Amino acid sequence: DQQVKQNSPSLSVQEGRISILNCDYTNSMFDYFLWYKKYPAEGPTFLISISSIKDKNEDGRFTVFLNKSAKHLSLHIVPSQPGDSAVYFCAASVQNYGGSQGNLIFGKGTKLSVKP
């Protein structure tokens, strides 16, 4: 049973436009959400995060929105650039999961292609 779902395997956007990547989760115990970006042949790289006590976090061109009632978060990239082309993973963290804190539950990822 997937606790973190990214229902769009891919997304294509024109350079300069907004990219919106979506993520849904099922576990109401999640209290911290993250987005990771992954280029081919590299490990995931942390992009931006949001705590469950907030509904928005912004860092430059990247903004994450959290809707707890809908168990939904989204990543907005404005304006999109060709260098943003990568796979984006949504992840969530559960306090005291298995006696530990901090291990991440990942979605399957969305491949973003930004066309010049």
Next chain:
Amino acid sequence: DSGVTQTPKHLITATGQRVTLRCSPRSGDLSVYWYQQSLDQGLQFLIHYYNGEERAKGNILERFSAQQFPDLHSELNLSSLELGDSALYFCASSVGTGTYNEQFFGPGTRLTVL
């Protein structure tokens, strides 16, 4: 470069064999996490070590085991390999164990079981 190193980069082996994947965390990081990324799957958490002690287990098979050594590097041992074990294996490190400690990922080891 995240500062996390993983060796080998690629590994090709046969079913039934045993392999060891190695991870060196960033300098100063005490936590090491192992994740598996199979085809069409997101990263699945396997196991977490902190300062030499196992802290949490996720979807790790009994044929798999891990340890973290006094110098803080970690090894993931995979035995009785099956075709379905073919995947990318990532390790990540962080300073502590808490939710808000950013995890830095290595480049991964691609395991192919033939």
